[in-house]
Structures are given as C-alpha cells and as structure tokens.
Amino acid sequence: MMIKKCGISVVFIWFLIGGIGHFVAPDFFLQIIPPNLPFRLQAVYISGFFEIAGACGLIAMRSRRAAGIGLFLLTIAVTPANVYMWQNSQLFPSVSPTLLALRLPLQLILLALIWWSTKTERHYSYNKNHQSR
Structure with a gap:
C-alpha cells in the first residue's frame, strides 16, 4: 500500500508541476506542438488545466480512478508533441537527443504507473473475488 501511495504521489507531482508549467511558460509548450495542429495555444492551456484537475482528482479516493483514467488518456493525447x-x-538544441528518444519509453512507464497507482482497492477486491469463483 505504501508503494502505491508513492506511485500516486509521483503522478500527482508530475501532473501538478507540468500543468502549472503550461500557464507559467506557455511558449515552451507551444513550440513542442506540431505546427500543423489547429488551436495550439488553446491546446496548451486546456491540457494544462486538465493536468492540474487530474492531479487534484488523485487526492480523494472517490475521484482517484476517474482522474487516473483522464490522466492516462491525456498522456496518450499529448504523444504527438513528444514524437x-x-x-x-x-x-530543441537545449534538450539532448538521447533524452528526446527516451521520452517515449518513459511515457509508457508513466502510463503504467498511472494505471496501477489509481486502480482502487474496490477493483482489486472485486477481481480477487471474481477469480475465486
């Protein structure tokens, strides 16, 4: 259970800081959005809002699973920027090409961490009971 709390904490901090960054440094996020996508600045602010909202949703057990699903989908939605x-x-000369290449596998790890850490105990107990029948 303690490991799961650490996972939730990592996800919370990642998205809270990232979401705030969308409002503090929108130009950085604007430049990583492919230029052929419409409404780029709006996308920066909207994704930042949902990162913060998702992080806040992780705090309460009641909203944790929904927040996790939302952050999981949001992480997939921003994949074009990483690619x-x-x-x-x-x-992006200030970012090492190695780090840019590692972002995609790291994103898979983040997705797994989101999914695992936000799976509620109710889901675990249901699955255990369901399997024993």
Missing part, C-alpha cells in the same frame, strides 16, 4: 520533438530534435 514531434523527437523527430525534430534540431529545433
């Missing part, structure tokens, strides 16, 4: 950065590393 764009990786494919256009010359546009």
